[in-house]
Amino acid sequence: MVGGEQGSTGAFGALAAERGRLERTGVAQRVAEVLRDHITEGRLAPGTRLSEEALGEALAVSRNTLREAFRLLVDQRLVVHELNRGVFVRILTPEDVDDIFTLRLALETAGVRAAPRAAPERLAQVRIALAQAEAAEGRGDWVAVGTADLRFHQSVAGLAGSMRIDDCMSRLLAELRLAFGAVPTAHGLHEPFLRRNQILAGLLESGESDDVEVELTRYLDDARRVIVTAMRAAGPGAPPGPGPAAVTSERR
Amino acid sequence: MVGGEQGSTGAFGALAAERGRLERTGVAQRVAEVLRDHITEGRLAPGTRLSEEALGEALAVSRNTLREAFRLLVDQRLVVHELNRGVFVRILTPEDVDDIFTLRLALETAGVRAAPRAAPERLAQVRIALAQAEAAEGRGDWVAVGTADLRFHQSVAGLAGSMRIDDCMSRLLAELRLAFGAVPTAHGLHEPFLRRNQILAGLLESGESDDVEVELTRYLDDARRVIVTAMRAAGPGAPPGPGPAAVTSERR
DNA sequence: GGCTAGGGGTTGTTGAACAATCCGACAAGA
DNA sequence: TCTTGTCGGATTGTTCAACAACCCCTAGCC
Numbered sequence: 215m216v217g218g219e220q221g222s223t224g225a226f227g228a229l230a231a232e233r234g235r236l237e238r239t240g241v242a243q244r245v246a247e248v249l250r251d252h253i254t255e256g257r258l259a260p261g262t263r264l265s266e267e268a269l270g271e272a273l274a275v276s277r278n279t280l281r282e283a284f285r286l287l288v289d290q291r292l293v294v295h296e297l298n299r300g301v302f303v304r305i306l307t308p309e310d311v312d313d314i315f316t317l318r319l320a321l322e323t324a325g326v327r328a329a330p331r332a333a334p335e336r337l338a339q340v341r342i343a344l345a346q347a348e349a350a351e352g353r354g355d356w357v358a359v360g361t362a363d364l365r366f367h368q369s370v371a372g373l374a375g376s377m378r379i380d381d382c383m384s385r386l387l388a389e390l391r392l393a394f395g396a397v398p399t400a401h402g403l404h405e406p407f408l409r410r411n412q413i414l415a416g417l418l419e420s421g422e423s424d425d426v427e428v429e430l431t432r433y434l435d436d437a438r439r440v441i442v443t444a445m446r447a448a449g450p451g452a453p454p455g456p457g458p459a460a461v462t463s464e465r466r
Numbered sequence: 467m468v469g470g471e472q473g474s475t476g477a478f479g480a481l482a483a484e485r486g487r488l489e490r491t492g493v494a495q496r497v498a499e500v501l502r503d504h505i506t507e508g509r510l511a512p513g514t515r516l517s518e519e520a521l522g523e524a525l526a527v528s529r530n531t532l533r534e535a536f537r538l539l540v541d542q543r544l545v546v547h548e549l550n551r552g553v554f555v556r557i558l559t560p561e562d563v564d565d566i567f568t569l570r571l572a573l574e575t576a577g578v579r580a581a582p583r584a585a586p587e588r589l590a591q592v593r594i595a596l597a598q599a600e601a602a603e604g605r606g607d608w609v610a611v612g613t614a615d616l617r618f619h620q621s622v623a624g625l626a627g628s629m630r631i632d633d634c635m636s637r638l639l640a641e642l643r644l645a646f647g648a649v650p651t652a653h654g655l656h657e658p659f660l661r662r663n664q665i666l667a668g669l670l671e672s673g674e675s676d677d678v679e680v681e682l683t684r685y686l687d688d689a690r691r692v693i694v695t696a697m698r699a700a701g702p703g704a705p706p707g708p709g710p711a712a713v714t715s716e717r718r
Numbered sequence: 719g720g721c722t723a724g725g726g727g728t729t730g731t732t733g734a735a736c737a738a739t740c741c742g743a744c745a746a747g748a
Numbered sequence: 749t750c751t752t753g754t755c756g757g758a759t760t761g762t763t764c765a766a767c768a769a770c771c772c773c774t775a776g777c778c
């Protein structure tokens with residue numbers, strides 16, 4: 215997430231890929247990660263207010279550090295900041311989901327278009343994600359299927375070989391996770407899309423660029439529709455997660 | 467930039483659109499704007515180190531507020547933050563420019579694809595930007611031509627009608643401005659691309675979707691090549707701007 | 719020459735304080 | 749009853765000062 219490397223891969227190019235892991239993180243970044251996990255896992259319901267004082271005490275960090283963490287989360291669109299009112303866990307509207315899928319289509323299309331010229335590692339990533347999804351399906355672990363599904367699409371966009379596209383995409387998918395709180399993670403929801411992921415992958419390997427594109431467009435269109443209708447059905451005011459968050463108060 | 471409105475336009479729907487204007491801005495945001503302008507106009511050369519102490523004194527804001535502003539600039543990728551080392555004005559490598567154009571192609575392609583279904587205001591924006599560029603050309607104001615050119619492409623991507631695509635795109639173009647410091651703003655540079663903007667617009671109006679796409683691809687490919695070669699020619703260590711920045715020290 | 723230890727300077731983090739702002743509640747008036 | 753004005757509590761915005769942690773550079777050592 216830091217991003218500003220100007221690369222000079224020395225003789226240890228293989229190690230260079232691991233750079234990001236030892237990138238030392240300040241307290242603020244770690245706080246942001248904790249909050250991000252809580253949000254994307256639905257433990258902090260959308261609309262929840264994140265009080266500086268309460269959270270600062272709960273996490274044992276100063277207000278200033280917490281505010282720094284908030285800025286990172288605002289950057290990822292997981293929370294919104296309103297002047298003199300504080301920060302709130304983002305509420306995704308159906309219109310947001312619509313918008314997200316528009317951008318998603320653009321990014322993934324860029325990926326499949328570049329597929330014939332893509333680096334072998336990138337294609338491998340696609341296969342790996344698909345395999346993970348299938349394995350999770352075998353175990354009946356549907357939340358893992360969901361994760362693998364996101365990773366699959368992340369790597370499809372990754373075929374473009376562009377750092378910025380990767381970035382955009384992961385940001386987008388994190389945001390999309392916010393909507394998953396509204397749609398129950400069920401068998402029937404993921405199963406058909408897993409099949410279509412396999413179809414997509416197959417088309418990708420066979421190099422039928424145009425076919426992949428039309429299938430991808432249909433795929434995303436259907437997925438969008440499923441999520442939007444699920445959101446509309448669940449309706450506002452009914453975030454299904456059991457709300458154990460005592461640290462924070464609701465939005466008005 | 468705040469973004470989290472969930473609309474309930476009452477009887478004053480017309481006014482609701484103006485909401486964003488009274489969105490008050492904190493000191494940090496204004497500081498960030500000042501710095502952004504200085505950077506994009508080349509008054510702060512890439513690689514310049516932005517010392518918290520020096521800048522805080524120069525702008526008469528506290529270190530904490532300044533750090534808040536830095537976060538916003540990091541978000542826009544205009545500066546990079548290195549832990550325990552500080553923030554530096556971003557140095558764009560040719561690889562970065564390459565990457566930027568990959569994403570740019572994806573976004574603008576999304577725009578032209580949606581052109582047939584685009585809202586009339588969006589199409590109007592394209593025409594306006596083009597007209598502005600032509601007017602600036604008539605005046606011989608080549609920096610204005612450059613600005614209008616960016617706005618033109620921004621509105622092309624805008625045809626997709628997606629808030630997030632607009633966002634991505636403006637972010638991208640701000641970043642691209644960083645590279646413009648390395649390429650002299652000259653007649654010969656902009657003039658051919660202005661012509662091709664006109665061609666693009668013409669194709670857009672006539673609805674020849676496929677033709678627009680291939681022309682756009684060629685266009686961006688050429689533009690990328692021009693900028694990259696210009697950067698390579700200027701080479702590292704020769705940022706052409708006269709460096710009046712006494713507030714800050716160079717990077718090592 | 720190459721390596722280690724130390725020092726100067728910068729950033730990271732904290733805590734406290736005050737000002738600005740928002741929100742809800744209460745009261746006064748039509 | 750409904751609207752409007754005003755007040756007070758609570759939260760955020762901003763600043764300041766201090767210390768710890770860290771990086772880079774240099775001096776000295778082998």
